Amino acid sequence: MSHKVITHWKGNLQFESDNPNGKLVTMDTTPEHGGHNSGLGPKAMMLSSLAGCSGLDVVSILKKMKVPFSDFRIDTYGELTDEHPKYYHTVSVEYHMYGKDLDEEKIKKAVDLSIDKYCGVMEMFRKFADVKTSIHYHNV
The missing domain is CATH 3.30.300.20 (K homology (KH) domain)
Structure with a gap:
């Protein structure tokens, strides 16, 4: 069994990643590292x-x-x-x-x-x- 996850850059330091079940998660970083805290680390x-x-x-x-x-x-x-x-x-x-x-x-x-x-x-x-x-x- 293998999983495929697609992670797409959404601008600045934000990424959106899917899951094999189709759900999405947003990832970002803190302002001190250039992000906007708009997602999970x-x-x-x-x-x-x-x-x-x-x-x-x-x-x-x-x-x-x-x-x-x-x-x-x-x-x-x-x-x-x-x-x-x-x-x-x-x-x-x-x-x-x-x-x-x-x-x-x-x-x-x-x-x-x-x-x-x-x-x-x-x-x-x-x-x-x-x-x-x-x-x-x-x-x-």
């Missing part, structure tokens, strides 16, 4: 991709396991190298699960399956970064 989008990939796994697994939860949030932090080309050398992924009487054992199993087996973006990140993960349970 490419590096930060990588962190979003990591969280989205793993989040899709976790929700799918929890639904199959019939594990209830009321909310789910992933906080992802990336530390960039000081020298160019700057890339994330360390990444932290914090899984925040919310609900009443959360089944922590099953939630941990779902997160671990994503981290260790299913999330391809996580595997890609491991090729260039030290990835740390944690789960935070919020019984509300």
